[in-house]
Amino acid sequence: MAVLLATTVPVHGARAQAAKIPVRVVVVTTFEIGNDEGDQPGEFQHWVEKLPLPQVLPFPGRYRRLRYNPDLHVLGVVTGEGPTRMAATITALGDDPRFDLTHAYFLLAGIGGIDPNTGSVGSAVWAPHVVSGDVGHAIDPREIPADWPNGFTPIQGTRPDPQPMPPANSYWGDNLFTLRPSLVQWAYAQTKNVHLADTPQLAAMRERYGTFPSAGKPPSVALGDTMAAGIFWVGGRMNSWAEGWVHYWTQGKGRFVTTAEEDAGFMEALGFLADAGKVDLNRVLVLRTASNFDMPPTGETPAQLLAAEADEKGFSGFDPSVEAAYTVGSVVVRKLADHWNLYENRVP
Numbered sequence: 573m574a575v576l577l578a579t580t581v582p583v584h585g586a587r588a589q590a591a592k593i594p595v596r597v598v599v600v601t602t603f604e605i606g607n608d609e610g611d612q613p614g615e616f617q618h619w620v621e622k623l624p625l626p627q628v629l630p631f632p633g634r635y636r637r638l639r640y641n642p643d644l645h646v647l648g649v650v651t652g653e654g655p656t657r658m659a660a661t662i663t664a665l666g667d668d669p670r671f672d673l674t675h676a677y678f679l680l681a682g683i684g685g686i687d688p689n690t691g692s693v694g695s696a697v698w699a700p701h702v703v704s705g706d707v708g709h710a711i712d713p714r715e716i717p718a719d720w721p722n723g724f725t726p727i728q729g730t731r732p733d734p735q736p737m738p739p740a741n742s743y744w745g746d747n748l749f750t751l752r753p754s755l756v757q758w759a760y761a762q763t764k765n766v767h768l769a770d771t772p773q774l775a776a777m778r779e780r781y782g783t784f785p786s787a788g789k790p791p792s793v794a795l796g797d798t799m800a801a802g803i804f805w806v807g808g809r810m811n812s813w814a815e816g817w818v819h820y821w822t823q824g825k826g827r828f829v830t831t832a833e834e835d836a837g838f839m840e841a842l843g844f845l846a847d848a849g850k851v852d853l854n855r856v857l858v859l860r861t862a863s864n865f866d867m868p869p870t871g872e873t874p875a876q877l878l879a880a881e882a883d884e885k886g887f888s889g890f891d892p893s894v895e896a897a898y899t900v901g902s903v904v905v906r907k908l909a910d911h912w913n914l915y916e917n918r919v920p
Contacts, residue, residue, distance in 0.1 A: 592672040593629075593640070593670050593671050593672070594645045595645055595646075595647045595676040596645040596646060596676060596677065596908060596915075596916075597645075597646045597676060597679060597908050597909055598648075598649065598665070598673065598676050598679070599623075599625075599646060599647070599648045599649070599901070600649055600651060600662070600681065600682075600838065601619065601648070601650050601681060601682060601897075602615055602651050602653050602657075602682045603616075603650065603652065603653050604650050605617075608620045608637075608639065609621055613891075613894055614894060615650070615681065615682050615897060616648065618895060619639070619648050619898055620639050620648065622898060622902070623644070623646060623898075623902060623906075625641050625648045626640075626641065627639065627640040627642055628640075631665075631668075633664075634664055635650055635661060636649075638665075644906070644909040645909060645912075646905060646909055649661065651834065651838075653833060653834065654802060654833055654837075655706070655802050655834050655836055655837030657834075657837075658833075658834035658835075658838050658841070659837035659841040660841075666841070666842075666845035666848075673845075674849070674850065674851065674852065675852065675917070676851065676852075677857070677908050678855060679857045679859060680835065680838050680858045681861075681897040681901040682834065682859075682860060682861075683860065683862070683887075683893040683897060684830045684832045684861070684862065684863065685830065685831035685862065685865065686829060686830050686831070686864070686865060687811055687814070687830070687865075687866055688865045689784060689811075689815070690786050690794075690796060690829045691786055691787070691789075691792075691796065691830075691862060692786065692787050692791060692862065693774055693777055693862045693865060693892070694770065694774050694889045694892040694893060694896060695791045695792050695793070696763070696793045696794070696861045696862075696896045696897065696900040696901075697793075697794045697795065697796045697798070697829050697861070698759050698760045698763075698793075698795050698796075699756070699795075699829075699830070699858040699860065700750070700751060700753060700796075700797060700826065701748060701749065701750050701798075701818070701821075701822050701825075701826045702797070702800055702835045702836055702858060703747060703749075703797060703798070703799045703800070703818045703821050703826070704746060704749075704799075704800055704801070704836035705800060705805075705817060706745075706800070706801050706836065707727055707746065707747050708724050708725060708727050708747075709724065710723055710724055711723035711724075711725075720732055721813070722812070722816070724813055726738050726747070727744045732816070733820055737820070737821075737823065740821050746836065746840060748821045748822065749843075751857065752855075752856070754919070755854065755855070755920060756857065757795075758920040759857055759859075759904045760793065760795050762904055762907055763900045763903050763904065764793050765793075768790075768793070768892070768900070769895055769896070769899075770791055771891075771892060773888065773889075774790075774791065774888070774889055774892060777865075777888045777889070778790075781865065781869045782870075783870045784869075787865065791862075791892065791896065794829065796829025796830060797818050797822065797826040797828055797830075798831065798832045798835050798858060799814050799817060799818055799831060799832070800833060800834060800837070801831070801833065802833060805866075806868075806874045807867055807868070807874030808868070808874070810866070810874075811866050814866075830860040830862065831866050842856055857904065859901050861893040861894070861897045863887040864881050864887040864889060864890075865877075908920075
């Protein structure tokens with residue numbers, strides 16, 4: 573028995589030390605409508621077909637199989653929608669023994685809503701901050717005190733904007749995630765002049781928002797913070813809350829531009845993996861492209877906007893937004909992967 577153990581343990585040890593699949597960039601998307609290829613594109617399909625990501629890798633028990641480009645060493649993952657699916661999938665990926673992710677860059681490239689006070693549908697926005705809209709207290713709108721701007725307070729507070737501001741990151745939860753500023757600025761600089769597709773449908777949508785100057789501009793690449801919440805909220809009052817919530821938690825340094833579901837879960841999972849030494853939080857980017865406005869134009873109600881855009885494929889800018897996520901995101905992915913000798917050990 574002792575001889576058997578002596579001969580088998582080193583063999584298993586050698587297998588455990590087998591060469592890992594190298595990964596330079598992980599492209600993270602949240603959903604795909606049908607197949608990975610050849611039908612109506614969701615967030616993932618353009619990456620699979622155009623980058624491309626030709627190799628299929630099993631991912632048992634997870635939302636979808638992985639895709640991989642063995643020449644660029646780019647890995648693609650679909651997490652499933654919502655913060656819990658995102659966090660669970662990213663954690664599973666980080667713990668997967670097949671991959672070495674210690675030097676990998678992570679790009680979350682997904683669609684979302686946009687504040688018409690700050691941008692237009694079809695645009696692509698790099699996020700310096702991710703703010704969570706899920707950690708706090710909420711009062712039913714019918715019972716909000718008359719002197720409150722809305723019914724939301726920090727979970728550590730009893731008013732919407734208590735001062736001094738409580739810690740943004742505590743055992744109560746995490747309200748704020750700040751991405752590496754120099755990397756975000758670098759990604760923006762690489763892509764700010766990228767031409768984004770415009771369509772007659774987008775132009776018609778912009779005309780409806782004539783009282784919002786920023787909403788009337790053609791799609792462009794911008795910088796702006798994203799607020800992540802598990803509930804798809806809609807309307808002018810909710811938009812005002814999001815603007816104030818981002819302003820509060822970033823202490824006036826941030827600006828709310830895009831809405832999202834998954835981004836806080838994404839950052840939370842990566843934070844735990846970074847603490848375990850499995851990923852580098854300095855190598856994380858969040859790109860949201862605008863598939864719809866988060867509030868109706870003047871004269872329409874939130875319920876009317878919700879009815880008009882009741883599912884993903886009904887979003888006014890769905891096709892341009894999924895295309896923009898690839899068009900803009902792939903510039904950065906290729907730059908990192910093609911110049912790995914520069915970026916493997918030095919974050920741009």
